Amino acid sequence: MIELQHLSKRYGGGSKQAPVQALDDLCLSVPEGSLYGLLGPNGAGKTTALRILCTLLAPDTGSVSVAGVDGLSDPRAIRRLLGYVAQEVAIDKILAGRELLALRGDLYHLGAADRHRRLVELIDLLGMDAWIDRRCGTYSGGMRRRLDLAAGLLHRPRLLVLDEPTVGLDIESRAAIWQVLQQLRDQGTTILLSSHYLEEVDALADRLAILEAGRVIAEGTPEALKDALGGDRVTLRVREFSDAAEAARVQDLLQGCEGVRQVVVNRSQGYSLNLVVQGGDVIERLRRQLTEAALPVFALAQSRPSLDDVYLQATGRTLMDAELSVAGLRDPKVERKQSMR
Amino acid sequence: MTSATPSLGPVRAVSEGPSPGPSAFAEIRQETLALTRRLFVQLARRPSTLVAGILQPLIWLVLFGALFANAPAGLLPGGGSYGRFLGAGVIVFTAFSAALNAGLPLMFDREFGFLNRLLVAPLRSRSSIVLASVLYITSLSLVQSLAIMVTAALLGYGWPGATGLLVVLVTLLLLVFAVTALSLGLAFALPGHIELIAVIFVANLPLLFASTALAPISFMPAWLGWLAALNPLTFAIEPIRAAYGGTFDLANVVLNAPYGDVTAATCLGILAALAVGLFLAIRPLLDRKLT
Known part of the structure; x- marks a missing residue:
């Protein structure tokens, strides 16, 4: 359905700021009818990729194709095919939700009767009946998101593109949006959504791509990606706050243990130990070994590998660490300017 | 049922791209009307722009009219009252100020990301966005100017005849188009609304004072007379003043500029050229x- 080939995009490079390579030879292929997740920390290039797909931004190099239509030579055909729910909620505060939807319907050239029918359907689908005739300025974040989603769906697009659709939302709105997305996918709409919530992508997406520094570093179904890592994750703390020497001792002790494939000392978590284990009774063996060495066990937790482990494996850091490392570096003012026409 | 039903295959969607004339016109009309309607709904719910746009020139009219009410007879060319002289200036100033603000809604749409939403839609022509702004601001400035004309008439400053009214309308339209183009250009060229408002603020009054709105050229020092004689506002004010004066003829000289006499036809021609040029x-x- 979507083919993004070798997309590159560089921002800035003016006198004031250093250029930013937002996309670096990004390739992505989204199968028709799937719910596809783009996962990555802030600044990985998710929004840039989606803006290029939606014809809002021209790539420096590369090609965009949706359902066989070349996006660079026929952007209008692409716009007809897709609905876009952007990250920044841009609504007209003075219009009522219904008026805003009607306006969007006109911009998609819906006939009056069809427009009316779609409004009724979508207001019902997204549970907006109680407030749709109030002015948008009075809406909560969740209401705005739902209205935005409805606007993106008005023309029955074959492809729905959502940029961080649930960021900052209350649980109820989030659940409502998830449900609608799943329903749409089941009815055959292809959905591409970006997120930096691991659990959102894990729960929703049929397939996903992990983005890092403007390129795809892992791609596949969530299950396949996690299975490829192999083994379970175990977090072990012998005490609430251990020290380097003790951690090293435990590491040596467990490294030889049968079924333990890897032991890493996590300094930032009070010298806890992260283990990759395989096999049925590894946990029992670990406990026995620790008891024999007269070591206490403060906490021992076993889990299946998560998408965060996939990210960790590919980049050498957790998604959280990646978020924190860019947190202070991005300038919202500059980014707003970049998105401004 | 229109274009984008789910059953629409990609092939059909492509072939729909350059579809024939009448449907293109209908689509442009639909999107332009929808965008224009939005601007009017905003105005109806936040009428302060409209009210302020009438109130400000009204205050000019009353205060300046009173200030120079006792000007010695014979001061003005043609010898009419100052109020009658001032009327044309304030009418033009009203339309000019309104049109100068044309870019503001567009600038806010740029800043708040709403423009991007419009651009994601498959608009038949993106000129619809500009066209909607032009339609809106033209109607708004004409309504405001009309309100001033009625007030001026009530104050006893006269009313143009049928032909005169037509001249006033055409002149104002040409001026509004030119200034709207300028303002829309600024709305895209400047980085934000603060800068746009600053430009509007700075441009507004000097252009008024350096025109023949408040005083004739014969009254000005030579350098200011030159400025006024080159100021586009003057080319709008003088035909309207002539239209208020009674018998109007395009061939009549309406402005005695330092560089020579200017007819009404020339004034209108300059305004038209300015609008097209901008x-x-x-x-x-x-x-x-x-x-």
């Missing part, structure tokens, strides 16, 4: 920003 000048900018 739209041509901002076109590359609009093309760049809207594609």
